[in-house]
Amino acid sequence: MLFFHLKSSLPVFKKAMASALLMGTVQLIIGCDSQPSSSNNDGTAQTNNIDKDMVKNDEVAVNPAPTDTNAMNKAQTNEVADIVDKQIVSPSGYQKLSFGQVITPELLSSLGMSKAKSDNEQCYYVSNPKLSYIDKEYGERASVLYQIIDGKVALISIQDPSIAFYKDINVGNLASDVMKAHNDELTYEVDKYAVDGDYYSLIANVNFKVIKENPLGEFLKDENIELNNKQDNLPLQIEYHIKGGQKLSDSMIKATEWTADHKNLLKGEVKSIDIGIPEAIYLVEGCS
Numbered sequence: 298m299l300f301f302h303l304k305s306s307l308p309v310f311k312k313a314m315a316s317a318l319l320m321g322t323v324q325l326i327i328g329c330d331s332q333p334s335s336s337n338n339d340g341t342a343q344t345n346n347i348d349k350d351m352v353k354n355d356e357v358a359v360n361p362a363p364t365d366t367n368a369m370n371k372a373q374t375n376e377v378a379d380i381v382d383k384q385i386v387s388p389s390g391y392q393k394l395s396f397g398q399v400i401t402p403e404l405l406s407s408l409g410m411s412k413a414k415s416d417n418e419q420c421y422y423v424s425n426p427k428l429s430y431i432d433k434e435y436g437e438r439a440s441v442l443y444q445i446i447d448g449k450v451a452l453i454s455i456q457d458p459s460i461a462f463y464k465d466i467n468v469g470n471l472a473s474d475v476m477k478a479h480n481d482e483l484t485y486e487v488d489k490y491a492v493d494g495d496y497y498s499l500i501a502n503v504n505f506k507v508i509k510e511n512p513l514g515e516f517l518k519d520e521n522i523e524l525n526n527k528q529d530n531l532p533l534q535i536e537y538h539i540k541g542g543q544k545l546s547d548s549m550i551k552a553t554e555w556t557a558d559h560k561n562l563l564k565g566e567v568k569s570i571d572i573g574i575p576e577a578i579y580l581v582e583g584c585s
Contacts, residue, residue, distance in 0.1 A: 386441065386572065387463035388503055388533050391453050392425070394443055396573065397531050398450045412445075420446050420584035430457040444577055444584065452573025462570055466537070472565045475499050475537050481560070483537075485550035489581060494544030497565070500578065501552075503533040516579030534578045541565035 390396055393408060405411055410423045424439035432438045440457035443450055458468040464478045479501050488496040505522045522532050542565035550559055571578060
């Protein structure tokens with residue numbers, strides 16, 4: 298009998314063990330699912346940190362450290378302006394010579410220029426031997442001439458069509474181009490050696506206004522003018538020498554006296570351009 302009971306209780310025991318084992322397995326599975334994975338949390342945290350770092354880096358790239366762009370632009374502008382000033386004839390001068398600058402033999406030598414021994418001490422011309430062009434009528438000529446009066450730069454004369462002028466006018470341009478560049482504010486004067494009007498001049502005041510008309514045939518003096526800017530030391534004028542014109546009704550037309558008929562009759566092209574003090578502009582024969 299005892300044997301019978303032991304044998305019959307074995308299946309019950311197996312069932313109980315199986316049930317217990319099954320319940321334990323279920324609890325283990327539930328427990329694993331319900332508990333957060335520390336490795337996942339660590340990975341998520343690291344990912345979040347990386348994302349934040351990337352955002353910060355992006356912000357640095359998009360918003361770089363501020364720089365003084367105004368100072369940089371100003372420096373670049375000044376540098377360009379200096380280069381341009383040296384290549385364009387203007388009221389500031391040309392290359393390394395300016396109006397009113399004292400001229401010495403040492404300065405001329407440093408620029409590769411020299412004064413001829415036969416030149417007049419009070420008035421003479423110098424030029425850069427490296428700057429020349431071929432003129433159809435006269436052959437090789439100096440591109441730019443500097444007129445020196447009483448030891449100072451008084452006038453700069455452009456003869457070469459390739460030399461730039463600050464008013465955007467070049468040798469070879471039409472008289473109408475000159476009028477346009479100066480808004481018709483030019484004085485017309487017939488060359489005294491060309492009374493037929495073939496040669497004439499268009500003259501503009503650069504940095505001053507006339508407060509008292511000078512007697513006919515005389516150049517403007519200090520008491521006749523008023524500088525536009527007190528920082529300027531010298532009054533300057535521009536004279537465009539025109540060839541191929543025709544005689545107008547008057548041998549002289551002031552800037553305020555132009556009529557439509559005068560403008561229509563104005564012909565010819567620029568032969569040379571002078572810029573300098575009124576005294577030098579007035580010297581029709583130059584230093585002769």
